[in-house]
Amino acid sequence: MSKDKEQLHYAIGDTQLGTVIVALSDHGVAAILIADDAARALRDLQAAFPEAEPIENMAKAGDALTSAIALVDRPQGAFTHALDLRGSAQELAVWQALRDIPAGETRSYGQLAKTLPLPMTAREVGAACGANRIAVAVPCHRVVKADGGISGYRWGVPRKRRLINMEGVA
Structure with a gap:
């Protein structure tokens, strides 16, 4: 173990949608x-942050x-902890736009693309x-196909469907 290696402090718990791990930098x-x-x-945490x-x-x-x-159990709620978002300029723009979608609403991938600064x-x-x-604090589950259908989700399409339903999307 190198002294220069970043440390991520984590905790694990259970939700309605499965086990959740939260890691803090x-x-x-x-x-x-x-x-x-x-x-x-x-x-999954180790794979996401191999270094x-x-x-x-x-x-x-x-606390986080x-x-x-x-x-996760009430996805229309707020998450007030600071986020350490790590990605390209395009990814960061998408993640910010996702955070601007109100709970209970969805956007298509194409609609979201048209709103981006890039x-x-x-x-x-x-x-x-x-x-x-x-997951959920950057609400990728609020993005759907152009026809309103539910497609891929890093944590599984059934979880995406449940999150959308839990938010009361029509």
């Missing part, structure tokens, strides 16, 4: 990942975990959604 919440169990959640050292630390990450569980296609918006490591 020195800058804020770097990940909220949803998985079927704790072992898978930890593997970091994950350290289980309920004392540091417990409690907030993340509340958000020229992007619907496919590029989808790729940015797939790269998102902060």
Whole structure:
């Protein structure tokens, strides 16, 4: 283990949609990942941040975990913790636009692309959604196909459908 290796303090808990792992960097919440169990959640965290050292630390990450569980179980709520968003300029633009979609509403990938400050296609918006490591707080679940259908979601289409339904989208 190198002294220069970034440390991510994490905590794991359960939600209506499965196990959630929350990881904090020195800058804020770097990940909220949803998985079927704790072992898978930890593997997903390690895969998302291969250069970091994950350290289980309920004392540091417990408050963010409690907030993340509340958000996943009630996705129309607010998440007030600072986020450590890591991505390209295009990804960051998409993630900000996603955070601007009100709970209970959806946008198509193409609609979202047209609102961005950078020229992007619907496919590029989808790729940015797939790269998102902060479930529900960066609400990729609010983006649907042009016909309103539900397509890919990093944490599974059934979870996406449930989140949309939990928000009361018509």
